[in-house]
Amino acid sequence: MSTTPLHDWNLEPEAAIALQRRLAGRVEHADRLDPVRRIAGVDIGFEEDGAVTRAAVVVLAWPPATGGAFEVVEQAVHREPTRLPYIPGLLSFREVPGALAAFDKLSSRPELVMVDGQGIAHPRRLGVASHLGLWLDLPTIGVAKKRLVGRHGPVPEGRGDWTPLVDDGPRGEEVIGAVLRSRARVKPVFVSPGHRIGLETAVAWVVACLGKTKLPEPTRLADRLASRRDEKRR
DNA sequence: GCGACAG
DNA sequence: ATCTTGTCGC
Numbered sequence: 001m002s003t004t005p006l007h008d009w010n011l012e013p014e015a016a017i018a019l020q021r022r023l024a025g026r027v028e029h030a031d032r033l034d035p036v037r038r039i040a041g042v043d044i045g046f047e048e049d050g051a052v053t054r055a056a057v058v059v060l061a062w063p064p065a066t067g068g069a070f071e072v073v074e075q076a077v078h079r080e081p082t083r084l085p086y087i088p089g090l091l092s093f094r095e096v097p098g099a100l101a102a103f104d105k106l107s108s109r110p111e112l113v114m115v116d117g118q119g120i121a122h123p124r125r126l127g128v129a130s131h132l133g134l135w136l137d138l139p140t141i142g143v144a145k146k147r148l149v150g151r152h153g154p155v156p157e158g159r160g161d162w163t164p165l166v167d168d169g170p171r172g173e174e175v176i177g178a179v180l181r182s183r184a185r186v187k188p189v190f191v192s193p194g195h196r197i198g199l200e201t202a203v204a205w206v207v208a209c210l211g212k213t214k215l216p217e218p219t220r221l222a223d224r225l226a227s228r229r230d231e232k233r234r
Numbered sequence: 235g236c237g238a239c240a241g
Numbered sequence: 242a243t244c245t246t247g248t249c250g251c
Binding site for chain 3: 044050212227
């Protein structure tokens with residue numbers, strides 16, 4: 001993939017959208033995973049009233065130890081001035097640069113990455129997970145807490161159950177993700193392929209990484225580190 | 235004009 | 242995303 005620094009990109013909305021259209025065509029929708037030994041979780045948080053972007057990456061060992069506990073192989077945090085405000089559909093331009101910088105601090109390279117946000121469940125099929133996957137050239141999965149686009153029917157109640165998230169594309173209706181019941185009696189999460197992975201495989205990995213909470217461990221731990229829940233809760 | 239709208 | 246106390250439940 002291109003190594004063009006994102007800060008060199010023209011971030012005018014029209015240009016950003018045109019770029020997303022081009023990049024979407026490069027996203028791979030079939031599984032192309034190496035044997036998985038490490039899974040990374042990525043998330044971005046903010047400090048100083050949003051003036052500072054805080055990107056966090058947590059690498060977990062796969063498989064988890066008997067009992068379900070995941071071993072944290074390593075983690076990294078990168079802070080930088082926030083580049084852009086939040087604009088639905090253009091989240092990548094706000095969060096990917098920081099995420100890449102955080103990845104640069106890692107000494108190991110994961111074989112799979114889970115991102116807090118959408119994958120192809122995006123207006124132009126290029127959510128933050130897909131965008132990051134292209135730049136890292138790694139399989140990525142988008143795990144979002146809310147819906148950005150698409151529609152779906154009732155979500156089955158059992159943990160691990162899911163219903164397809166569909167949206168209309170150039171060639172008619174297409175499945176862009178899964179609305180997954182990651183935990184009984186809790187609002188579902190939106191799982192969508194980011195890059196180099198298909199929907200079924202993506203859902204299987206998310207379910208395999210579920211602990212006791214709504215979010216899969218990689219994303220949950222990255223979220224905690226990005227929002228520094230540790231120091232805060234006191 | 236009125237909603238919808240990842241984080 | 243972020244600001245935040247208590248509270249219900251396993």
